[in-house]
Amino acid sequence: MLVIRHGAFGDLIQCSGALADLRAFHHDARITLLTEPAYRTLMQRCPHVNAVITDARLPLRRLREQLALRRRLREQGFDFVYDLQNSDRTALYRRLFLPGIPWSRDTGTVAAGEPDVVRYQAQLTAAGVPVVHTCEPDVGWMADDATALLDAAGVRRPYIVLIPGSAARHPHKRWPHYAELAAALCERGHEVVTAPGPDELELARSIPGHTLTGPDGYLNWFQLAGALRQAAFVIGNDTGPSHLAACLGAPGLALFGPHTTPRRTGILRPHFDAVAVPDLNALSVEEVLARIEPYLTQAG
Known part of the structure; x- marks a missing residue:
């Protein structure tokens, strides 16, 4: 299973509760996080994920690097993707890198002025994930x-x-x-x-x-x-x-x-x-x- 959240630092802190809920629901799954290289060491310590893959978010015209990322993601054999980034870039990843895999994205039901944790709550609830920690992330x-x-x-x-x-x-x-x-x-x-x-x-x-x-x-x-x-x-x-x-x-x-x-x-x-x-x-x-x-x- 793949979870996407690139950053920045504060954004990764805010998504820690969602990661805890995903771990509790998918307790036997191997959860891989796709994030930026600057946060590899940080997120490797996170107890809610098993592995970290980095994505420097290079310009899409850097075809060689994009093909390498696509190859690495496909090699993992993911069966589900939780896209907590919900960006135009990750929408492209869905179509070009991992087509045909079930994919959870922003439900579009949360107002723009709401915090990310509320969006995560709606997104995980729509995917059938019980929400306990999402709105109160704990990074102890x-x-x-x-x-x-x-x-x-x-x-x-x-x-x-x-x-x-x-x-x-x-x-x-x-x-x-x-x-x-x-x-x-x-x-x-x-x-x-x-x-x-x-x-x-x-x-x-x-x-x-x-x-x-x-x-x-x-x-x-x-x-x-x-x-x-x-x-x-x-x-x-x-x-x-x-x-x-x-x-x-x-x-x-x-x-x-x-x-x-x-x-x-x-x-x-x-x-x-x-x-x-x-x-x-x-x-x-x-x-x-x-x-x-x-x-x-x-x-x-």
Whole structure:
């Protein structure tokens, strides 16, 4: 059986619940995930899949690579495909790569503004799959024990994690006042931690508190998940690590500009809220502090 979900990072986090439901329903099946090369190591750890095949989503005119992917997929002998990507590209794969195989796609019954997990719920229900975990993905399987990492960095518990960055191609998602927020939190006696990705190392150096880094200069996914899972509170942009924190059960707040709605991304949880504003630059530190004030006492 094949499941298709290319990415990005936050999208794979959001589909973890659907993968859990597919595993429970197809408990004896060999489940293979088709995703992007950047997420091979991540998804090889996922307990709901048996194997990972990568697809770089090269231009379709790259005929040699497309034929190689088609050959590899056909060699697997799949008897069913769950297309959680639901893109024009995967529609072509259905016609050109794996014709004649039963294929589950978006039912078209879910409004465009709904989160992906609601679309997955409709899609799996239509395919006869009982839905238990889809709408509440849990990625605890991703988290390493971060105790040694935090101790080595001198991080006292409890601590607050700030996620000040986003992918470099999405600078409009970055709230620009994390340095001022960190300074205010430190003045109040809170332990502040940032865990920058490869696009955010320079940004993190300007923020007071502890910066967690790994051998490559930044934490891998499993170290990051471990640090987020132990956090007393998380404040971040609309970016993969914020979605990761929400699906790990960490309490937190995400900061959104006008690019999308918090509901559409699926980040909202009973313990994880969001604030959406027309202009992130105009969102003040005082407004964010007021929003998280009820949690600060619990955070230490």
